[in-house]
Amino acid sequence: MSMQLDNGSRAGVIGGGPSGSLLAYFLLLFARRIGLDLAVDIFEPRDFTKAGPVGCNMCGGVVSESLVQALAAEGINLPPEVVKRGIDSYVLHMDVGTVRIDTPRHEMRIAAVYRGAGPKGMSDTGWRSFDGYLLELAKGLGAQVINSRVDSVTWDNGRPRINVRGGFSQDYDLLGVAVGVNTAALKLFEEMGIGYKSPKTTNTYISELRWGQDLVEKHLGSSMHVFLLNIPRLEFAALIPKGEYVTLCLLGHDIDGPLIRSFLEAPPVRECFPLDWTQPEEFCHCSPRISISGAAHPFADRVVFVGDSGITRLYKDGIGAAYRTAKPAARTAIFRGVAADDFRRYFWPACRAIASDNSFGKVVFAVTRQIQQRRYARRGVLRMVSREQRARNRNPRMSMVLWDTFTGSAPYQDIFMRAIRPFFLGRLMLDVASAVVAPGKGTG
Amino acid sequence: MHIRALGKVYEDGATVVRQGEMGDCMFVIQSGKMEVVREDEGKETRLSVLGSGDVFGEMALFDRQPRSATVRALGQARALTVDKKTFLRRVHEDPSLAFRILENMSKRIRSLDGELAQLRSSLGQPDNNRT
């Protein structure tokens, strides 16, 4: 049986989040470029036009600078109806002070989006869901969207068969799995007999705070606010402005109630919040799982796993990783073939590149954790960044290292290599030493 | 609406790139219009008007030559930059990312071909260079 996609072949994509939509989009785009007649079905039960959890793929909704640029180079320009807020800077909050870091080009190059139609009860309706927008792009190239949850996947004469509730089932020449990690469906694939094992995950926390447009502008402006606090198990915390709402996003290890409370009570966080604002009884919040390792065997004959259900970037730019896995999967399927060996040779290197970069990411986050735990180190960092920002330094080394770490704009390896340069380390040592000797000076 | 859009706003007449300057990025127009003008011996010639989704300045990503023309906003417009470093790093991983840019350049060469042919015929010269 041919392991190539031919005229009349069918691809089935399970999941219409970013990785599924982009897989379908690139399959159809490449097929069109070589004149191949390919049918693509996307199975997605969510309705991205509905507010609240039913239409939402739970995430901070920050589309990184590097992804915004890559999409623009692909001809995909995120329209204003999809961008809830353009972000041009971030503000780093620590117990020892606060500093604002601007994008190198003073330009809105990060997009704050809602994955679905926004939090429940949202009054502003003149905009669209990010996931819905990508799904429409795939539809625009001819993908069919089947608004159903996939119940099982079986084999039929060496071809994967997708079965949904209500009796619909169809054989495919290629099965793209893009179900993310927040679904029980992962078990289906572990039971397919292809050696697939889903990624390890941990709990996170997201909530939507309705401050109102004016307070959001006044307190957060066009900056993402990130917090470097000495709270055990907390790796990263951010407040992301989105119109009348602010998304609070906490990442780390098994984020739970006590951790959320100690974060909200930390003085640097309280200073960021409007004085008389109180959380209403009912508000949109969730505890989605985030992937912290890659899946085992994310491909087989006629099967490929993209996005979170395959591999993602550690803590940052998961949507970027969805793009970076979906595109090579589509390229392999169209130009090389759909055999396991094709995916091993042409798709797997893209996954490996993400995995090896994640090893550098682990080191970067371990160092960040050390800084988080040492007051003098936090002071040293603050001194270095403050000086760079005040002097409008042409080469703001620490600012860029922090920018890229917090926004997910550059590979971890790149950040790591910049951070071990002798000049960088020397400068940081000097600033840490001054912070130890004269703790009150030169901060904030 | 401006807080929701990506890129940077250029007011009417603002110069986005200047002919002769070195560049390290390309631009993608997000909204509005921009004109491309060539300055020769103090005289300006408008080469084209670009709109939303159009790309310019891409030659700077591939060569180290100064900008070949000036681009200015026609009315208020917004453009997003794509850095040379970010772009080339991605192209290294995924050469097909350059496809759109090539498509854009090939469109431009086609239209230049057409204009050259017209110019030649209006000057009464035979078109003997084309293949």
Ligand SMILES: Cc1cc2nc3c(=O)[nH]c(=O)nc-3n(C[C@H](O)[C@H](O)[C@H](O)COP(=O)(O)OP(=O)(O)OC[C@H]3O[C@@H](n4cnc5c(N)ncnc54)[C@H](O)[C@@H]3O)c2cc1C
């Ligand atoms: C707290 C948190 C914050 C994050 N913040 C960011 C951020 O700011 N920026 C960023 O880039 N990334 C962020 N991420 C990561 C990002 O959310 C993921 O990397 C991204 O969503 C992966 O996309 P995906 O398409 O692979 O999976 P998902 O987005 O999870 O999409 C999977 C889709 O599959 C569908 N599906 C599931 N089961 C079935 C089934 N049986 N049948 C049919 N369809 C099914 C689901 O309905 C869903 O639409 C964050 C993650 C977490 C947990």
